[in-house]
Amino acid sequence: MGDGHCGGKVRSDDTAAASAVSWGRLPAAHRRLAHDALPAFRELQAALHSGGVTAPVLQRYAQTISDLLVLDQDTLLAPEAAIWDLLQVALLHTQAGGGVATESLIWLLARHEGALSPGVPLGLAAEELALSEAAVPEAQPGFWETVQRLAALGRAEEAGELLGRHTLWRRAVEAAGDRAVLAQVAVLEAVLALLRSTPRLRLPGAPAVGGGRAHDEPGGFQEARQVWLCGVVAARADERRWGACGDAALAAGARGLLGVLAGDGRALDAATQGWLELLAARLLHKHPTAPLLPDAPALVAECVAAKGGTGPSAAMQAAAGLLAAAAERDAARILAACSLVAAAGSFLLAHAVDLLPPGAPDLPPAAGTPSLPEWYRCEYVGALAAARATRLLAAEVAAWCPRRGRGCVQALLERTPPGEVLRTVRLGRRFGLPGAARHAARAAGAAAAQAGRSAEALGLFLRAGDAAAGAAAVAGLDDGQVADLRAMLEAAGGCGPLAAAREQLRLQRAMAALARGAPAAERAEALAAAKDAVLVLARSAPADALPRILFAVAELLDAAPPVFSEGEVRALVRALGERGGDGPEAQAARLALARGLTRAHVAALCPA
Secondary structure, eight states: OOSSOOEEEEEOTTOSSEEEEEOOOOOHHHHHHHHHHHHHHHHHHHHHHHTOOOHHHHHHHHHHHHHHHHHTOOGGGHHHHHHHHHHHHHHTGGGGOTTHHHHHHHHHHHHSHHHHSSSSOHHHHHHHHHHOOOSSGGGSTTHHHHHHHHHHTTOHHHHHHHHTTOTHHHHHHHTTTOHHHHHHHHHHHHHHHHHHTOEEEOOTTOOOOSOSEEESSHHHHHHHHHHHHHHHHHHHHOHHHHHHHOOHHHHHHHHHHHHHHHTOHHHHHHHOOSHHHHHHHHHHHTOTTOOSGGGHHHHHHHHHHHTTSSOSOHHHHHHHHHHHHHHTTOHHHHHHHHTTTSOTTOHHHHHHGGGSOTTOOOOOOOTTOOOHHHHHHHHHHHHHHTSGGGHHHHHHHHTTOTTTHHHHHHHHHTTOOGGGHHHHHHHHHHTTOHHHHHHHHHHHHHHHHHTTOHHHHHHHHHHTTOHHHHHHHTTTOOHHHHHHHHHHHHHHOSSHHHHHHHHHHHHHHHHHHHHTTOOHHHHHHHHHHHHHHHHHHHHHSOTTTHHHHHHHTHHHHTOSSOSSOHHHHHHHHHHHHHHOOSSHHHHHHHHHHHHHHHHHHHHHHSOO
C-alpha cells in the first residue's frame, strides 16, 4: 500500500455487503493525535456500546480531545481545535442551561482568538501594550480600543491592568492638589471600579474567564446586575464629571468603555472584531442569562450582517454554519460545517460524530451502507491505513463501526507489515478474526523465509499455526543455529502447533544424525530422540502431516532390534487410523507400521 487511493474488499462475517478500505494519507499532526487520543476514544466507545454514557463522561472525552488539539501547537490544527471547542459549547455546555452558553463563548474566544477573530489577536494586542515602554502608554495607537475590546469580551482583569498603566495615576501623585488632574482621575477611577465589579454568572459547568464578581445563582446575579447597571447609567449621565474632565481622549475612551459595559449596541459593534466577537459581547452585556441555541440562527444572522459577512476565515464560516445547524439538531449540517476546516478523512470529523446530539436526524442508510457517522469514521480509517505507523490503529478504530467495521478490520489485518505481526495477532484475537491474523503471520513468514531469515520465519509460521512450514523453514540450518532454535521452542511451551514444530525439528535433526553414520553413542541418543519425537507427533502433529512423518521414519520401524515397543507401534497405528486419511503416504505408512508391529511382537516373544 502507498499514497493515493487503493483498497481491499472483503466480505464481512455478519453482512452480505463488501467492506472497502480506501487510503488517503493524514498529516503528521493528525497521526500524532490519532495515537494520543486512542485511550479516550476507546473508553468512550466502550461506554457507548454498553449504554453507560453520561453527560460527564462525554464532557470529559470532549475536553481530553480539546486539550490534545490545543497542546499540539501545530498551526495547521488551530482551525480544527477552534471548531472542536465550538462543538463543545454548542452541543455540551449549552445543555446546562442559560448563562453557561455566554461564559462558554467568552472562554472559546479567549482560547482560540487567533482562529476565530479577524485582525490582530486580542491577547497579543493587550500584551504588546502591557509590555510597551512608552512614556505615555495611553497615547499608543489602539490603547482605548484594546481596553474596550477586552471589556466587551469579558476580560475585565486584563482591561483593568491596561488602565492601571495610564499616566494619570503617576501625575495624581506628582501634582497633588491639582484640580484638573483630580477631575480626570475621578473619571478613570469611576470606570475602573465599574469594570472590576462587573457581575458574572458562573454556574457549574461554565468555564471562568476574565475577572469580575462571580455569582453562582441566577437570582442573586440578576439583582447585583441591576444595581451595577444603575451605576453604569449614572456614570454615563454625569455631565458635570465629563465637563470637568478636560481631556478629550480620556473622556472619549471612558465613555466608549461605559457604553460597552451598558450593552449599547453601537459601542459593542465598534469594540468588537468579527461577528463571533459581537455575538459573545451581545450575550454577555445584553442577555447574559439567555440560552444560545434556541435563537442561534437569528442571532448569528444579525451579527454577521452587522459585520458585513462571516469573513474570509474558514473557521469563522464553519462556526456560523455550525451554530445554526446545532440549533436545529441537524447532524448532517453540523458535520458539513465542520468539513469547511477539515477533510472527509480528518481527525476532527471522525471524533465529532460522538458529540452529535441524541436523536439528531441522520441520513437513512440504504441496505448494507454505513450510517452518516460511520461513513465519516470509515473515511478516517482509510486515511489512517495509508500510513504504516497508523495502520493497526486504523483497525482499532474500524472495530467500532457496526456495519463495516468487521470487514475493514479483516482487510487491514491481512495487509499488516511483517514488523507488526505480533500486534496483528493480538488484534485478530481481540476482534474475533483469528483467520486474518494467521494470514498476516503466514505471509510475513514466507517473506522472511525467502529472505533467508529462518529463525524469524519459524516464529512467524508458529504464530500462523503452520508447524510444517516452520519445520521446512529451518531445514537447512547448521547445528549451532538449531541449538538456538531448540531453546526457543522449548521456552515456547508444549501446546498445539508450537509443540508440533518443536518435535518436528527434533525429529529432523535426529534422522539427519542417523543418516550421516554418527558414532554409536550419538546414534543411540539420536534413536531415542527420534522415537520420543514420533510418539509426541502422533498426538500433536496436524492430520495432513502425520502420514508424511510416519513414512519418513519407516527405517526406524524396520530397525533391528526394534526401536518401538509393541504398545507404542499400536498407538501409532491408532493415530494413523484416526487422522491419517487414505493417500499414498498414508498407505505406505500403514505397511511400515505393520512390519514394525510384527518385529516388535516377535521381539517381545523372543527377547534377546
